[in-house]
Amino acid sequence: MRLTISCPVAMIPDANQLARCLGLSGADDQTFGAATWQDASANRYAAASFEASDAWFSGATSPLIEPEWGCDLAAASRAQAAIVLWIAEGETEPPLAALGKLTVVAGLDGRIALASMGLRAANDASGG
Amino acid sequence: MKFVSDFSFTSAPHRPRADWHPGQVFGIGALGALCDPSIMSSLFQDSAGATPVTAQGQPVGLVRDQSGNGNHAAQATSTKRPYLARYPAGGLRNVAHGSAAVDNVAYWPATVLHNGMTSTKLASGLDTDGLPFVDIQWTGTPTGTLHQLCFAVANTRNAASVGQSWTASAIAKRTGGTLSGVYGLRVDTVEETAPATYVAAVSGNLASGEVDTISTSTRVIASGNQVRTAISLSVATGAPIDVTYRVKGLQLELGSTRTAYQHNMSQYDITEAGQRDVWALYNDAVDDALPVTVPDLGTDATIWCATEAGATITGAQTIGAGSLETLRGTRTVAFGAINRALTAAETARLTAYLNRKLAGY
Structure with a gap:
């Protein structure tokens, strides 16, 4: 299932440690890069979108285990505690991206998911 | 038994006798890169090239260069990898993703x-x-x-x-x-x-x-x-x-x-009866990237690509040494770059080649 994650700029270092912890190699600590998305208040976010395995889901919802390539478990745990997960089923609307939260939308196309979180590309002058 | 050989110095890795291939524009001293997702043997799920791509819907972490220059496109961060996808040569119309995945509860819940x-x-x-x-x-x-x-x-x-x-x-x-x-x-x-x-x-x-x-x-x-x-x-x-x-x-x-x-x-697997499959790298347009590191290609380089939007060949490009993105649209069917201008004949052949790719050949 495709996951799309919005990460407030202040949480990027922690979120990248979580990505490194749950990922496939140490290179996954580059998951959240430039904060090129923004909400209605012009707060900036980085975003990632990918097909998550069952192992990723179970890892994200269980006590974290340091991978063989290492990670900062304290930072990763802080990011894990900030996860808000929404799955595209039923009638509920996805949550808006929020400062202090790693908002995870599951089951939607990446761009649609980001729009559903109230985010748009920071260089998109249309406001849409 | 029939032996086929090619001992020319300009021979390229993929140069079918019957069909012209853009690998042929890379002669001695020609620098650049050439990605062709339809050559599944050139695709790997990881950037180290350990796990081959065998089907649509799998991530692509490495595309081996077909130009002979060894400039492979790679993505080390797993979440940023595109996915191998196919769509009908006549064009993608049905955007009800998963409508045919009738046994998948993610689309058709129990x-x-x-x-x-x-x-x-x-x-x-x-x-x-x-x-x-x-x-x-x-x-x-x-x-x-x-x-x-x-x-x-x-x-x-x-x-x-x-x-x-x-x-x-x-x-x-x-x-x-x-x-x-x-x-x-x-x-x-x-x-x-x-x-x-x-x-x-x-x-x-x-x-x-x-x-x-x-x-x-x-x-x-x-x-x-x-x-x-x-x-x-x-x-x-x-x-x-x-x-x-x-x-x-x-x-x-x-x-x-x-x-x-x-x-x-x-979104990675769309087919239609009577239509050939077009193979492409699916870019989520959020964070996917599959860069290739190239040497200085100078100020008269040529870039080409084929995407779901069509084929383009752009000359007179200045491309310095460094990273060059191969993903050029939501679905990238072919990509290449070379450190020189193409001749009119090469441009015509390349145009025909890219259009054949978009037609599923």
Whole structure:
């Protein structure tokens, strides 16, 4: 299932440690890069979108285990505690991206998911 | 036994005798890179090249360069990798992602409670006409007039523009139960404003009988910027219902009429009977990247690519040493760069080659 994650700029270092912890190699600590998305208040976010395995889901919802390539478990745990997960089923609307939260939308196309979180590309002058 | 040899110094790794290949423009001293996702043996799921790509829907972490320069495109961060995808050469029309994935509960859930009614997927498979079907039973006592959640419609959300016509359609017939309290099954086209604000919807005609009936609805986008579909069981409230429908061929497409069904298993796997498959790298347009590191290609370089939008060849490019992105659209079919201008003959051959790729050859 495709996951799309919005990460407030202040949480990027922690979120990248979580990505490194749950990922496939140490290179996954580059998951959240430039904060090129923004909400209605012009707060900036980085975003990632990918097909998550069952192992990723179970890892994200269980006590974290340091991978063989290492990670900062304290930072990763802080990011894990900030996860808000929404799955595209039923009638509920996805949550808006929020400062202090790693908002995870599951089951939607990446761009649609980001729009559903109230985010748009920071260089998109249309406001849409 | 027949021996075929090529000892020329300009020989390229992939240079079929019968068909011209852009590897042929890379002669002695020609620098650059050449990516061809249709050569599956050049694709690997990881950036180290340990795990080959064997099917659509798998991530692509490494594309081996076909220019002979060894400039492979790679992505070390797993979440940023594109996916191998295929789509019909005639064009991608059906954006109801997962409509053909009838045994996948992510698209066609096993049971869903909505407005007092429970939809239960009884069976799925291929119908006699070759269309994937789902048999769904609805039971319960309705507290509302519709059950709309037997298919995960979020997968059908698509960007739309004011003035566009969008058509949703599906084929349905009643295969069990009764019409007591049931008006029928229909397909709606729903206009929204992103993220998910309802604007308006057009309801399709009701399918209620025991023969295949196409329910179709067309909505001209009036003010929104997004469209989706919904499969709606229309009922009366307050009385118990028990009805089963066979549903197949769900399609959401641009235009005002239903066209030939495209089997949409996911956004990575869309096929159509009678159409060749076009292989591409699917870019989520959020964070995917598959860069190639190239040397200085100078100030008269040429870049080409083929995407779902068409083929382009751009000359007189200044490309310094460093990273060059190979993903050029939502679906990248071919990409190349070389440190020189192409001749008119080479440009013509390359144009024909890229168009052949877009035609699924």
